[in-house]
Amino acid sequence: MSQLPADLKYTKSHEWVRALADGTVEIGITDHAQHALGDLVFVEVPQAGRKVQAGEACAVVESVKAASDVYAPLSGEITGGNPKLAAEPEAVNTSPYREGWLMRLRPAPGALAAAALMPAAEYQKVLDAEGG
């Protein structure tokens, strides 16, 4: 059973978004997503300063089996990727909502309000509908 922290927002493509105190957001993939991917062996995160549009592929997570894109849940400018993941990609498996965050982003003006983000209960319905 996937765990879904109530303080996060979620996307249909299985990313999560955490609002940080400084106005930036932290982004990762959900427990459901990491479980579906299996053991992660390589993570590529975007460079600080890169501007991304909502829905744009901006990170790659690779398990033994396959590579998957991670999409920007909202538009903005990347402020940094998680430096720990170069040496420890498995942190995404063991701690998808904390140690295994992928990137931080400063939302473009109005981007947070405009983003198609769901609360935990609604994302749970997406998972139920997928049979997860």
Added chain:
Amino acid sequence: MPVGRQTPLFKLHQELNARIVDFGGWDMPVQYSSQIGEHHAVRRGAGVFDVSHMCVVDLHGSRVREFLRQLLANDVARLQSLGKALYSCMLNEQGGVRDDLIAYYLGESWYRLVVNAGTRDRDLAWITAQAQPFAVQVSERSDLALLAIQGPEARAKAAQILPSAAATEALALPTFVGRELGRWFVARTGYTGEDGFEIMMPAADAVPAWRSLNALGVASCGLGARDTLRLEAGMNLYGNDMDETTHPFESGLGWTLAMTPRERGFVGRAALEGIERAGSPRKLVGLLLEDRGVLRSHQKVIVPSVGEGAITSGTFSPTLERSIGLARVPAATAERVQVDIRGKLLSARVVKPPFVRFGKSLVS
């Protein structure tokens, strides 16, 4: 979702919480808990795989050897003692690989083939048609389950689920030899680069055998781990590393061709002789990725001032903790290549497979 064919172990896989995927039309377990964990279990201890989707074919007839000497690119006349196995390609007239298989010599008028699951139907049709002039009877043994028990502890553990007389015989089997021991056919073969057995047994025996192996500490392993293990061992996967459009010389399989005696006319021979005379313009090599990233099949390989090629199999090697692959490249490729991974050129070193054998790294 369409339901694929299922092996006699399917319900047990579900009970063991396996993730089930489609594999050549079969619903097969890709992993149980962790693919990397299952991989290490085989390198360090013992693991069991359900490979019942593979197709076991018995061939009976007084002219069966003559038939196989025409059908296969390797020569079954090399099998001198009963039970001995031979790895061979089965070719088309152009020298392309219809399938790769294992042939066991079980009697003067009895051989057994094990062919791939994905090629089952067309292999059976081809073999049956080719067998007709030799009056060889072709029987698919769908009554059998096939378990692969692999790893440094595999033979000792597997012997514990055999009756004691059979266990002694099984443990005495030389490599690449199989024998009927009671109702089971036990062979010292595998696809992981480790020692072990592949055991064919009546379907009804498979679930109790699997449970007994688990109770002895043999880990349930899925096809995901099987793929990383075979690639570390430098073994080809049909459909990835070779197929009907590629010939053995460009697939790292030249060593399986019995070009002598010259008078043995097997399917594909004339084409192979032409290729051998001219020299194959391409070859299959092992690659070790020196940068961070993961090699995957179909990625482009750039050989500076020589040409281009492509990855045929790629993965992350759990034993080496870096990415490895097989690639088809121009014959003149030397030591260094670049691989295009999502638009970035990463550097890789050409190495001779296998990468890992009996738990030990063979590359530096």
